[in-house]
Amino acid sequence: MDELYITKVNVKDVRFPTSLNLDGSDAMHTSPDYSCAYVTIRTNDENVEGYGLTFTCGRGTEIVVQACRVISKLIIGTKLSDIYHDFAACWRMITSDPQLRWLGPEKGVMHLATAALVNGLWDLWARIESKPLWKLLVDMSPEQLISCIDFRYITDAITKDEAVAMLRANSSRRAELESSLRATGLPAYTTQIGWLGYGDEQLRSLCAKYLAQGYKAFKAKVGQDLDSDLRRCEIIRKAIGYEKDLMVDANQVWDVDQAVDWMKNLAKFKLKWIEEPTSPDDVAGHAKIREQLRPFGIGVATGEMCANRVMFKQLLQMKAIDYCQIDSARIGGINEILAVYLMAKKFQVPVCPHAGGVGLCEMVQHLQMWDYICLSGTSRNRMIEYVDQQHEHFENPTVIKNAHYMPPTSYGYSTKMKEESLRKYEYPHGTEWQRMIHENIFPAPE
Secondary structure: OOOOEEEEEEEEEEEOOHHHOOOOOOOOOOOOOOEEEEEEEEEOOOOOEEEEEEEEOOOOHHHHHHHHHHHHOOOOOOEHHHHHHOHHHHHHHHHOOOOHHHHOOOOHHHHHHHHHHHHHHHHHHHHHOOOEHHHHHHOOOHHHHHOOOOOOOOOOOOOHHHHHHHHHHOHHHHHHHHHHHHHHOEEEEEEEEEOOOOOHHHHHHHHHHHHHOOOOEEEEEOOOOHHHHHHHHHHHHHHHOOOOEEEEEOOOOOOHHHHHHHHHHHHHHOOOEEEOOOOOOOHHHHHHHHHHHHHHOOEEEEOOOOOOHHHHHHHHHOOOOOEEOOOOOOOOOHHHHHHHHHHHHHOOOOEOOOOOOOOHHHHHHHHHHHHHHHHOOOOOOOOEEEOOOOHHHEOOOOOEEOOEEOOOOOOEOOOOEOHHHHHHHEOOOOHHHHHHHHOOOOOOOO
């Protein structure tokens, strides 16, 4: 590694036309085209590359791509040993450029771009070490892992010494837990049944499909129309019964009091949680919703759109959530996500990662597997979201058996896309996009 350095970072705008079938549709994002800014980090050894991405919903991906290109200039020419020997310092350098930082700081487009680049650096590290990412993390000493995290702004919630102690406390069980993971994997729940644009018959057939695959937990989108939500929840409960878990997700469409009133109407369906009931930035609002829904047995979950570790810190400190949902691309990559896991452990809030199309499932599985072996030591009250979309475009897609994520065995972060998929779906010049534009299925870009 001492002889390797970064020579180039290539970034592509990759989009899939999911709006055609309303896959991924919810109350806020009614017709998304699941997309990503896709990063390839090249080194002076042509056989050593890393691949990273950040998730987007179509329009605007070109803005994230440009941000990735700008940020990448900060690491081109850097020796890999300098990055990985003090990854926290590298992460702070990337997020603290004295001019670029003004565009965040540590949020929005710049942080999405940071995630793509940082995810690529981790994939590169795992490939160099010839390990899947989860195993790279598991094999680190507590001190080495903590050295990857920038603790600025969160030491009032957790210190480095506390974090090291947490990781040491579980060290004696690592071999046992890794063996268990390899044998049975980690539990998944599916959102594939419940996109808001799906019709009732499609809802019924998808429930039957995923029940047959062994799923015991399901999530549906809500928030556009109360009568429709009541009907759809009724259909799902009739299909899956009341012994299975059912969660709902409003994707931020409600005001605080509206969220409480709406959920009281849905309480009869025995819901495990309401996800993103209001603005992702409204910590006090989430706390109020949680308090008022507690008598109904409905938890509050959020984190998919949480901007950074500081927002997570506040959600946890104010006891505003029952389930912490990290996303592999929303905040600044693995370094910052590790900080959130550590805070969630201290505040005794289970992490149930958000996942979905275009590589999100591929990435978060690694993080939850590290948590299971090194930090939480349990899968109790923890699940990983599963969405059955775009896996076929990755060289090492997720493996689900009996509704459980099985641990990846291939090297890296499972982020490398197939060259054929890139040729077809790079926007707007990929062959599939050119075909759809020519046939007037989509308008030509301006």
